[in-house]
Amino acid sequence: MHIFDSVQKTKRLFTPQNESKVTLYVCGPTVYDDAHLGHAKSALVFDLLVRVLRANGYAVTYARNITDIDDKIIKKAVEQNKSIKEITEFYTDAFHKEMAQIGVSRPDLEPKATESLDAMYMLIRKLIDSNHAYQTEDGDIYFDTSSDSQYLTLSKRVQNEDEKINRVENSSHKKNSADFALWKSVKDGTVVFDSPFGAGRPGWHVECSAMIEKHLADKDMNFAVDIHGGGADLLFPHHENEAAQTRCGTNHALANYWMHNGFVNIDGEKMSKSLGNSFFLKDALKVYDGEVLRFYLLSTHYRSNFNFNQEDLAASKKRLDKxxxxxxxxxxxxxxxxxxxxxxxxxxxxxxxxxxxxxxxxxxxxxxxxxxxxxxxxxxxxxxxxxxxxxxxxxxxxxxxxxxxxEYFQSGVDDETKTKITELILKRDEAKKAKDFATSDKIRDEILSYGVSIMDTPQGTFWEKV
RNA sequence: GGUGCCAUCGCCAAGUGGUAAGGCCGCAGCCUGCAAAGCUGCUAUCCCCAGUUCAAAUCUGGGUGGCACCUCCA
Incomplete structure (x- = not known):
């Protein structure tokens, strides 16, 4: 098996650290909104990866997290006057149901941030003790990027001087502009966790590192996991920061192989939360069969950017129909x-x-x-x-x-229509037997008006929804 | 501005040194009472220029045109 490593930027022979066992961690959704086509694409890509790894004889442990602590979740809860749990459970449930509709199997492990706080505290503590993190006077804890000589080696970014100056002005408590929050002290009284470092919430990046360490990592190995995956946008800053935390806070590097899937665009435009043009999976599922969506979204190589449009989707449907x-x-x-x-x-x-x-x-x-x-x-x-x-x-x-x-060809047709079509087909068969082709063609037109096509075969006449 | 990626038939899309896979659409035909489905055949020299090589879509340099990341994002 060969895998393109998006950090080394080359196709590498895949060799797991532990003989036939493979560990895979993929960044999952933050459950504050419905899943869009991009979430579907990412889930599908790694679902396929797991199937292929298993077909190659590997025993795979696949973990995909649920980020259920996040400022956007809290914002939504406040707006809708609901509890955090109500919001996260609602969207987690919806996510599972929609993924099932496009044939995505559940991962072996689905760690939640709320269930991994102890691991986060432990990691933050280690980072502070080893001088890789510091707490500011207002209670925030930052990762000290200057303490990590390998910082930015993952995304191979070069830090911009102008950017440096701007950021320092914005956040004067940080030692370096690139330092990122491991712990945010919260004073507004909304949602806080009582940590050994005071009340607050964890930073986004620390969640993944901690969850990997708690649920998936083999402590004796050089890498916490064999493969780490996610969307292409996560390489920086998310994965860069995750890698830094794990490298500095544990005795191993984060991942041996990195895989990043390309983006889904809609009719040539980037789909993003800030542009507000997200195409939600639940809306797509109202119009298209889940399996057709699965086929279509998987039909282009996972690293390419994917341009979603109806014409190509129709071509995919025809291919699956065959x-x-x-x-x-x-x-x-x-x-x-x-x-x-x-x-x-x-x-x-x-x-x-x-x-x-x-x-x-x-x-x-x-x-x-x-x-x-x-x-x-x-x-x-x-x-x-x-x-x-x-x-x-x-x-x-x-x-x-x-x-x-x-059933595949007749999904979405109600029972009443099905009965009607069956009756018409019987009537047409009789007319055909009697060589009354004028009548049989007339009946066929009537059948076609139900939005189906019919085909005569040696086994009888079948119909399909168009 | 910094960093990186990409450019193959009308459309989608493989192929990274040895002479262009596949699908959709289209055309012709077989099958069919006629259709539909299925099958057969036909349809590109790889953005431009220069170079390396016996040989380049594939490597190098220069253009042109897209795109991504650098800010929450899959």
Missing amino acids: IYRLKKRLFGLAEDRDKTLFQEELLKALSDDLNISNALALIDEMVTHANETLDTAGKHKELKAETLSNLAYIEEILGFGSKNPF
């Missing part, structure tokens, strides 16, 4: 359990830094070949069993094709 039509063609038959050459090639493609384009090309070719053979006369018992095994493998490793193929 998988389901083949599945429909073989419905109810028994599969073969032997691993096929196709499966080996598919895994090989995905093991090359998740080369999804090559993987999809292999799938298209497999589907076409299977259809071609099935079109010709003969029973092809072996091919059918093998193809079903291939489809099952695609489902396992990519999460495509998990539904009943008939």
Whole structure:
């Protein structure tokens, strides 16, 4: 397996620290609002990574945190006159439900910031004791970036002199402009935790370092985790700061491999909270099938920026439809359990830094070949069993094709309409039998008016929602 | 301003030195009562210029054009 390391900026052979065991940590959502397409993309990318790692025989422990302590959460709670817990539980629950709809499996561990405060206190204490952090007179605790000779080596940023001056003016209590808060003392009485350093709340960056140390890290290893992932925007400052804290506060570096997924743009525009053009997953799910969204969002390489638009989504749907039509063609038959050459090639493609384009090309070719053979006369018992095994493998490793193929094509159609369509198809079949094509075509037009298309096959007439 | 990334058919998108995968759209055909679905065939020399090399979409230099991060963000 090869992984592009976004810190070393090169594709590296993946070798876990601990033989066949792999630890993966991904920065999860801050639960103060609905998940947008970017959250979906990130969750999908790492869901795929875990599936591919497991298919390669690794025992993976995958952790994705829930940030449930944050100023924006508190702001929302105050605005809506609700408790913090009500807000975070509502959005955490929504996040889980929406992720399930796009086929994202739950991580093995889902640590919450509120459940990891002890680990944060411990890490902050270590950083203070080792002179990597200091407390100001108003109670804030900052990480002293000048104490870490390796600071900025992760993002390879060069500090700008003008920026330095501006920031120091804004926050005169900091020793260095780049110093970031580990602990914010809070005086407004809203939400505070009683820490050994006084009342306040933890800084964002310290949450992840502490959670990794508490829930995932192997203390004896050179790296806390094998792989650390997240959105491309997190490289700086979030991951830079996380790495600094872990490096200075523990006996190991944070991660051996870093993976950052590209962004989702909407019709060429960046989607961001400040621009207010977020496309929420829940809204997309009202219009599009979850699995189509999964296929579409995964259809472009994870590191590329992704431009969401309806035309490309429609093309993805057609591509996924072909998988389901083949599945429909073989419905109810028994599969073969032997691993096929196709499966080996598919895994090989995905093991090359998740080369999804090559993987999809292999799938298209497999589907076409299977259809071609099935079109010709003969029973092809072996091919059918093998193809079903291939489809099952695609489902396992990519999460495509998990539904009943008939339901997939008819989702969103109510029972009353379904009954009506079935009746019309029967009527049309009778007209066809009697060679009354004028009537049968008229009935077909009526069926089409329900927004479905029909197809005559040797097994009978089937219909699909358009 | 600093740092970094990218530029391949109408659209999406692989390919990082050996002579351009795949999908969508389009055209022609097979199949079909006609369709739909499925299948077959056809459709690019890789932003521009210069260089390195027996050989470059792939490497180097210079342009041009996009984009990202530097501020909460996946």
